[in-house]
Amino acid sequence: NSFEANKGKLPWPVEKGFISLGFGPYKHPTEARIMLDNAGVSINTSRNAVARAVFAGTVSSSFFVSGAGWTVVISHGQYYTVYSGLSQVSVEKGQSVTIKQPVGIVADNEEGVPVINFQVWKVGANNKSFKIDPAGWIAR
Numbered sequence: 001n002s003f004e005a006n007k008g009k010l011p012w013p014v015e016k017g018f019i020s021l022g023f024g025p026y027k028h029p030t031e032a033r034i035m036l037d038n039a040g041v042s043i044n045t046s047r048n049a050v051a052r053a054v055f056a057g058t059v060s061s062s063f064f065v066s067g068a069g070w071t072v073v074i075s076h077g078q079y080y081t082v083y084s085g086l087s088q089v090s091v092e093k094g095q096s097v098t099i100k101q102p103v104g105i106v107a108d109n110e111e112g113v114p115v116i117n118f119q120v121w122k123v124g125a126n127n128k129s130f131k132i133d134p135a136g137w138i139a140r
Helices: none
Strands: 018-021 024-027 035-038 041-044 050-052 057-065 069-076 079-089 102-106 115-123 129-132
Touching: 057 079, 069 102
Parallel strands: none
Antiparallel strands: 018 041, 024 035, 041 115, 050 102, 057 069, 069 079, 079 102, 079 115, 115 129
C-alpha cells in the first residue's frame, strides 16, 4: 500500500497522547509581536514513551540538535515523516522500518513534559519539499 493511500488512517507516532500544539504559525507565549511556526504537530505523551514509525519506509537520517534532542527522518517514497524531541534513537540511516516499529524514546521538553514533534513532508516538482499538516494523516 502507498503512504498517500493511507491518509487519515496512519497510526499515531506514540501509543497514547494528545496534540498540544497544532501545525502552522502561532503567537509566541510571552512575546506578543513574535510569531513562531510549527512544522508539524506537538504531541504530549507519557514519560519514556516509545516513538514509532507510522508507515513502512527507510530511515533517511537521524541527528542530534542541541536543546531539541534527537530527530529521525523516514522516507516513504515521495513522503517523509519526521520524529523530533527524542532522548534516544533505536534505528540507523539506511535501515528499513515497519509500521509501528520503535524508532526512539520521547524526551522531556524544557518544562519536563514528554513531547514529540511529528511532521509530514512531501517532495514535489523540482525536488522542492513542503510540509503538510500531519493531523489529517493520523487516525482519529
